[in-house]
Amino acid sequence: MATPIRISVEHVTKRFASGAVTVFEALDLAVRDGETLCIVGPSGCGKTTLLRCMHGLAAIDDGRIVIDGTEVRAPSRKVAMVFQHFGLMPWKRVRENVAYGLELAGLPKATVQERVAHYIEMVGLRGFETSYPNQLSGGMQQRAGLARALAVEPDILLMDEPFGSLDALTREVLQDELLRIYQLAPRTMVFITHSIEEAIAMGDRILVLSARPARVRELFQVDIPRPRTVESVIAHPRFIPLRDHCWRLLRERAA
Numbered sequence: 001m002a003t004p005i006r007i008s009v010e011h012v013t014k015r016f017a018s019g020a021v022t023v024f025e026a027l028d029l030a031v032r033d034g035e036t037l038c039i040v041g042p043s044g045c046g047k048t049t050l051l052r053c054m055h056g057l058a059a060i061d062d063g064r065i066v067i068d069g070t071e072v073r074a075p076s077r078k079v080a081m082v083f084q085h086f087g088l089m090p091w092k093r094v095r096e097n098v099a100y101g102l103e104l105a106g107l108p109k110a111t112v113q114e115r116v117a118h119y120i121e122m123v124g125l126r127g128f129e130t131s132y133p134n135q136l137s138g139g140m141q142q143r144a145g146l147a148r149a150l151a152v153e154p155d156i157l158l159m160d161e162p163f164g165s166l167d168a169l170t171r172e173v174l175q176d177e178l179l180r181i182y183q184l185a186p187r188t189m190v191f192i193t194h195s196i197e198e199a200i201a202m203g204d205r206i207l208v209l210s211a212r213p214a215r216v217r218e219l220f221q222v223d224i225p226r227p228r229t230v231e232s233v234i235a236h237p238r239f240i241p242l243r244d245h246c247w248r249l250l251r252e253r254a255a
């Protein structure tokens, strides 16, 4: 049986500046149930915009985006987004930041407390529940952002370069953490990254976009089995060929 498609981007066009800037035009792509689709492409090609459109935060000019059979028009509870720059509320403690989406959803107090504790533990922030974001390192803030998104237990996670601003070591720790979490409960994810290595580690498939207006340059399978760790992916014989292939696609476009 074929894996069902969860997100379907159909012939979508997005423009800015009253139509003067075309970010993408007639873009088609599909995200299957339980897969991680990684998207790479030159900066400014429209990746963040695409994710915002998928989330219903930005309107599209043509085509349609369908999630589970319903056209996207506004943010839905089953979709959560993790932003590049944490997206934490600085005036709230870690615990309150993580609880925020759950309270919005109107969950009972006991459930909120239980979930908050569970996800704070999962991302390794136990002991920092009462800290404010500015008392945490960048990596810890990103963990808190991740916990906040995971806590609502969304069916679909949209990640916009979530580890992009972290140092290499913290980044690898969080990549492994996310791989582990995914292993426990696979979710449908769209994961934007500017790191080819990260796309290979996290993705079941990789979509390479061209420069603006973004077009699908190529879409291919990452034929490295799960469970994965960053280390096991890098050591896999398919890693170097996949990385080279990806680089070639991006370089050709840049030239």
Ligand SMILES: Nc1ncnc2c1ncn2[C@@H]1O[C@H](COP(=O)(O)OP(=O)(O)O)[C@@H](O)[C@H]1O
Residues within 6 Å of the ligand: 016, 017, 021, 023, 041, 042, 043, 044, 045, 046, 047, 048, 049, 050, 212
């Ligand atoms: N709100 C906006 N108004 C006008 N132009 C925008 C807006 N947001 C993004 N853009 C433009 O759209 C293009 C794609 O931006 P973005 O989606 O952020 O790219 P990426 O995430 O791939 O780096 C860029 O040229 C950017 O300047």
Ligand SMILES: [Mg+2]
Residues within 6 Å of the ligand: 047, 048, 049, 160
């Ligand atoms: Mg971006």
